[in-house]
Amino acid sequence: MRITNGGGALNAWSLSFGFPASAGVRLSSGWNGEWSQSGDTLLVRNVAWNGNLPANGTVSVGFQGTFSGSSLPAPSGFTLNGSRCN
Numbered sequence: 192m193r194i195t196n197g198g199g200a201l202n203a204w205s206l207s208f209g210f211p212a213s214a215g216v217r218l219s220s221g222w223n224g225e226w227s228q229s230g231d232t233l234l235v236r237n238v239a240w241n242g243n244l245p246a247n248g249t250v251s252v253g254f255q256g257t258f259s260g261s262s263l264p265a266p267s268g269f270t271l272n273g274s275r276c277n
Contacts, residue, residue, distance in 0.1 A: 192251065192252055192253060193249050193250070193251050194206055194244070194249065194250050194251075194252060194271065195247065195248070195249045196244045196245065196246060196247065196248050196249075196271070197246075197247070197276070198246065198274075199246055200243070200244070200245045200246050200248075201242075201243070201244040201245075201272065202242060202243060203236070203237055203242045203272075204236070204237050204242070204244050204250075204271060204272055205234060205235065205236040205237070205271070205272055205273075206224075206234070206235050206252070206269065206270070206271055207232060207233070207234045207268070207269070207270045208232070208233055208266045208267065208268055208269045208270075209231045209232040209233065209266060209267060209268045210231050210233075210258075210263075210264060210266055210267075211231070211264055212230075212231050213259070213260070214231070214258050214259060214260065214263060214264050215257075215258055215259030215260070216231065216233070216256055216257070216258045216263070217256050217257045217258070218233055218254055218255075218256045219254075219255045219256045219257065220254065220255050220256075221235060221252065221253060221254035221255070222252065222253050222254075223238070223241060223250065223251060223252040223253065224236055224237060224238055224241070224252045225237075225238055226254055232268075233254065233266075235252050235254070237250075
């Protein structure tokens with residue numbers, strides 16, 4: 192997943208997004224950030240070496256996990272530092 196900063200430069204960042212409860216998504220691990228989960232919402236925060244995200248800058252992150260059912264629905268409700276994004 193690529194995070195592109197469409198606003199001003201950031202000294203720290205956090206990305207939040209979620210899945211439908213019926214998907215049963217459970218975070219196992221992640222990379223290029225500090226990952227956590229609360230219910231059906233996943234959160235990734237910068238780590239020391241990638242906290243500065245300039246305007247139009249991009250950082251790539253990813254996670255591994257499990258889900259229920261035959262296919263994983265698309266995540267939704269993305270926010271970067273609390274501001275809604277695509």
